[in-house]
Amino acid sequence: MNKIDASLIPDRFDKQQFQDDLTTWFQREKRDLPWRKDQDPYKIWVSEIMLQQTRVDTVIPYFNRFIHRFPTPEALAEADEQDVLKEWEGLGYYSRARNLQSAVKEVVARYNGKIPDDPDALGRLKGVGPYTKGAILSIAFDQPEPAVDGNVMRVLSRILYVEEDIAKAATKKLFEQLVRAIISEKDPSSFNQGLMELGALICTPKNPQCMLCPVQEHCAAFRMGIEQSLPVKTKGKKQKVQPYYVILATNDKKEVLIEQRPEDGLLANLWQFPMAQADELDFQDLSEWFLEQYGLAIESFEKLGQDKHVFSHLVWEMEIVKAAITGGSLSHHRAKFANEQDLQVNPFPVSHQKIMEYL
Numbered sequence: 001m002n003k004i005d006a007s008l009i010p011d012r013f014d015k016q017q018f019q020d021d022l023t024t025w026f027q028r029e030k031r032d033l034p035w036r037k038d039q040d041p042y043k044i045w046v047s048e049i050m051l052q053q054t055r056v057d058t059v060i061p062y063f064n065r066f067i068h069r070f071p072t073p074e075a076l077a078e079a080d081e082q083d084v085l086k087e088w089e090g091l092g093y094y095s096r097a098r099n100l101q102s103a104v105k106e107v108v109a110r111y112n113g114k115i116p117d118d119p120d121a122l123g124r125l126k127g128v129g130p131y132t133k134g135a136i137l138s139i140a141f142d143q144p145e146p147a148v149d150g151n152v153m154r155v156l157s158r159i160l161y162v163e164e165d166i167a168k169a170a171t172k173k174l175f176e177q178l179v180r181a182i183i184s185e186k187d188p189s190s191f192n193q194g195l196m197e198l199g200a201l202i203c204t205p206k207n208p209q210c211m212l213c214p215v216q217e218h219c220a221a222f223r224m225g226i227e228q229s230l231p232v233k234t235k236g237k238k239q240k241v242q243p244y245y246v247i248l249a250t251n252d253k254k255e256v257l258i259e260q261r262p263e264d265g266l267l268a269n270l271w272q273f274p275m276a277q278a279d280e281l282d283f284q285d286l287s288e289w290f291l292e293q294y295g296l297a298i299e300s301f302e303k304l305g306q307d308k309h310v311f312s313h314l315v316w317e318m319e320i321v322k323a324a325i326t327g328g329s330l331s332h333h334r335a336k337f338a339n340e341q342d343l344q345v346n347p348f349p350v351s352h353q354k355i356m357e358y359l
Contacts, residue, residue, distance in 0.1 A: 009181050010160060010220065018159075018218045019184040019191060025214035026194035029201075031056070034063055039189075041115035041140035042073050042104075048135045049100050049127065053093055053312070056200065062091055073115070076101055077108040085270060085347035092350060094267055099127030117141040130176065135192065144188040146179035148172055151199025152192075157231035158203060161220035166231045239310070243278035243317045245286060246307075246355055249298050251325045255337035256359060257294065258346065262334075266311075271346040273355060274335070278319060286321070295331030298323040304358045309351035316351060320358050 009015070030036065033056065035047035046066060050059045066087050070076040076084070081101065088097040103125035107115060115136065116122045123133045134147030153166045153175050160178060164171040184191040202209050210222050221227040249257045258271050276289055283301075290298050302322040309316045330337070338346065343356060 009178070013160065013182075013218065015182050018182065018215055019186075021215050021218070022194040022198070023184060023187050023190040026190045026197055029214075030193065030197060031201075034060060034067075036193075039140050041117075041136055043067060044140045045115060045128075045132070045136055046100070048132050049096050050091060052096060052132075054091060058091070062088070073104045073107050073113045077105040077113075081269065082347060086345070089347045090350055090353065094270060094349070096127065098268065102126045103128060115140070117143070119143075119145065130172075134176075138183075138188040138192045140189075142187075142189055144180075144183045144185050146176040146183065147192045147196075148175045148179060149196070151203075152179070152195045154205065154231050155195055155199045155203045158208070158221035158227050159215065159219045161224070161230070163230070163232055165234050167234045167236065237313070239313055239315050241315045241317060244319070245276045245278050245281070245283070246318045246320050246352075247274045247276065247286070247290065247298075247323055248304070248320065248355070248358060249274065249290070249294075249296070249323045249325050251337060253337070253339075255339050256343070257296070257325070257330075257335060258338045258343075259332060259335035266314075267349045270349050271338075272348065272352045275318075278317075286323075290323075291328065293332060294328075294335060296328040297326045299326050300324045307351070307354060309349075309354075318351070318355070320355055322358070 033047075035043050047059065047063055050063055050066075069087050070079055070084070079101070081098065084097055084101050085094060088094060091097075106125060107113060111121075116125075117137065117140075119133060119137060122128055122136060123130070128136075131147050131149050134145040137143040137145040138147055150166070153172065156162060156175055156178055157166065162171075162174070162178070164174060166172070166175075179192075179195075198213070198215070202213050206228075208227050210216055210219070210227060213219065213222070216222055219227070221230050247257075251257075256273070258273060261267050261270050261272060263269055274290070274294065276286060276293075281289055286301065287298055290296060300323065304320045304322050307318045307320060309318070336342075343359075348356070
């Protein structure tokens with residue numbers, strides 16, 4: 001257990017009453033979510049990975065399908081990665097799925113499929129950071145471990161009046177200390193989930209519903225009338241804009257050319273339509289570029305429209321182009337022709353799922 005600095009907690013803060021108020025409210029008002037049906041650590045793990053960067057309403061159907069397809073760690077460990085990515089298709093941040101499967105394989109091999117309840121062992125698994133580790137340990141195993149995400153930092157910055165910048169890694173460490181100091185030893189599961197639920201439903205980023213808050217009397221920011229000013233968060237770097245031509249190239253069988261992305265990096269191992277960087281290539285040179293990349297001759301270009309996809313750090317601005325393949329032999333080792341059924345089977349990122357509408 002890490003040493004806790006008690007001076008971090010305000011003198012007037014009634015820890016025991018805060019715990020009681022929060023956990024009582026959570027037990028009464030908690031949303032009916034599929035991963036809350038039991039304390040299965042595997043289901044909790046899957047849900048927490050899916051919920052990173054993704055809204056609860058979006059995650060629910062994905063979670064249900066994923067657990068139906070891979071109901072146990074053994075089922076996920078034995079699955080083909082392409083099948084796992086297909087079930088994840090549309091959720092984004094696909095490295096989460098790959099890391100989850102990799103870690104589950106280790107759990108099956110090393111721990112006979114039992115999710116470890118030891119903090120060190122759990123924290124060594126791929127993709128299991130401090131938040132995920134704390135969530136699994138507290139929710140599945142009732143261990144008083146902090147699970148600090150953006151919701152929790154926002155809630156506690158207001159309740160305990162913390163002005164440090166939550167965009168900094170050191171501030172997250174501070175909040176982990178704070179949670180360790182105030183977490184309920186009796187019911188750490190309800191405590192941590194209560195903080196998360198409070199941030200999702202009541203103590204929202206804008207216009208928090210303070211009049212409905214079950215822990216209003218404990219909140220320093222509410223007393224001072226500055227709840228809208230917290231948390232303090234500096235803005236991140238501006239997203240880089242990258243323009244592309246996306247080429248829907250079809251052969252005489254009405255099959256379209258698709259390619260698999262590299263094995264690592266952004267959207268690794270997902271499938272896409274060929275993409276050419278528009279800031280490095282003039283439109284009239286597209287045929288030459290395509291022949292060089294794929295060994296195929298194309299002509300009769302037609303601009304179909306434009307689309308945009310926003311990542312956390314990057315924006316793709318895409319010009320969708322239709323072209324007919326007139327000759328040559330496919331030479332790209334990660335590309336293939338796909339019929340309509342292939343397009344349904346192979347996993348595509350959201351950006352290219354939208355582009356399929358142009359077909």
